[in-house]
Amino acid sequence: MGREIVVETCNLTKRYDSATVVDSLNLSIEEGEVFGLLGPNGAGKTTTILMLLGLTEPVAGTVRVCGLDPTRQPLEVKRQVGYMPEKVGFYESLTARENLDFIAELNAIGYVEARRRIDEVLEGVGIAQVADVKVGNFSRGMKQRLGIADVLVKKPRLAIFDEPTAGLDPEGINQILDLMAKLPGMGTTVVMSSHRLYEVQRVCSSIGILSKGKLVVQGSIDELGRQALAGGRYRIEIETRRPTPALVDTIKAIPDVKEVKTSGDLLMVITDSDLRAEISKVVVQSDFLLIQMKIQEFNLDDIYMKYFHEG
């Protein structure tokens, strides 16, 4: 493929006092990707993003964004990179359009061009009808959308969104995610941080999971999924009535069953292969009711949980 690397970090480290918040991070993001940065609260996602933009300085390691060093050449980097902070804010006494005008002016975009782009992006994020309303009157979701418009006005090569869907209604989340999925087609590589897995799964072509400042895994979702499923892990959920320890033991005795967990009438069986037939047979033969049986493949959720416990 030979696509260009837009973001590359090498042993990137950030410490506050003595707490290491980002620990020897090695990340690489290719042009045209939608990259999801995942991790629980306090994992260091925002700190990593700030270092990519040169808004805070790393204590060790190097960052290259579009081939440039953000601490040494902040202006060149910021010309090509758009950033939406996690708590995005606007000048409340100005209208949406005036806010974007200001940003366009700071980016030295000419008046006519700015006007055209602003109309276009406001349309794109679905708030064109309130373009001339003061931002002070906007709802949280509308501000969030304006934040995305704000990033897109400068047509960045790389757009970084810190939790872009926080505070949006489900409809809004879908619209925003659709919009993000379209960005690579317009020449913008996307990095978004999130802790909502399903939305990352929906739009991101590749993810990195951070935990306690360390990158525990990076790759495309397909790859990670295959990795996780390569072990042949399945999760089978059985609903029965009043299971006994004896039943649990019988199921455990089936070859390839890794683990059985009980919670009330539910049994959770982790196996290396699809053992639904065997398990149902055992349950019924042991004189228990088999009310329902579900098989669940490992999804991002499980990948995520798995790496967290390890990380």
Place this chain on the structure above:
Amino acid sequence: MATIVRKELADYFTSVRVFILMLIVFLTSGGALYAVQQNIRGQVSESGFVFLRLFTTSGEAMPSLVTFIVLLIPIIGIALGFDAINSERQSGTLSRVLAQPIFRDNVINGKFLAGIITLSVMVVATMMVVAGYGLVMIGVPPTAEEIVRLSIYLVFTIIYGAFWLGLAVLFSVLFRKIATSLLTPVAIWLFFGIFILIAAPAIANALVPVANATSPEVIIRNAELQQMIMRFSPNTLFSEATTVLLLPQVRSLGIVTMSQVQFMIPNPISLGQSILLIWPQLTSLIGLSAICFAASYILFMRQEIRAT
């Protein structure tokens, strides 16, 4: 930076805050002018410089305009600067603006510059109104020297305001909470404006007791010490400069003994001499403003910009 200055100026001149400040300033000037109208007749014969009397004449209940300015300028400076940086930080606009291709110092320089421009506009407008109204009232046009003296006074006023603006901006960089960054410079203003008037004699008396002292040296030393302490206050520096500039018959800022008074010529001193006399005040005020600004600049440049 022009973009930022323009936006800040637009913000200031459409804000309720600046409107209210303007209102306060004009009301006070009106009050002071009224006092002038009532009292100026008794004072004009004392010396020349009738026009300057517009600014320095006080009534029985009403202090003179310059006294008001000593108190009001800090309020204006603080009001223009106390939330310069931290309000943007809190509203989350700072990290968005700093993600644009501009140097970080453009933001703080632009804010500072816009603050000074606003302050200057307010001060100049007030002076113009007072001068214009005064001209009609007393019917004596200012002499060339009076115009020069007033212009220098104007420059002093702006530098004095710049100090308070710089101090307020410094606290807005330092503190995340807007309430803290407002109250701290106000506390400093109270200290320099009022508390030091009580503290200076108290400290001087403690160090150089004059209770039963008979020797004049002790009394002079005590007085000089008081004055030295007072001069830590930018308010004192500014008041002294005002006195020298606008009351040319004041010949010295130090302590004058009776024996010296005998040899003093009761004539106003020349413009050149006045400037010489207040040179230290001028440099100190500029220095103080520069320190405040430099401190906010350095702090801001090194701060992490996190949108939380």
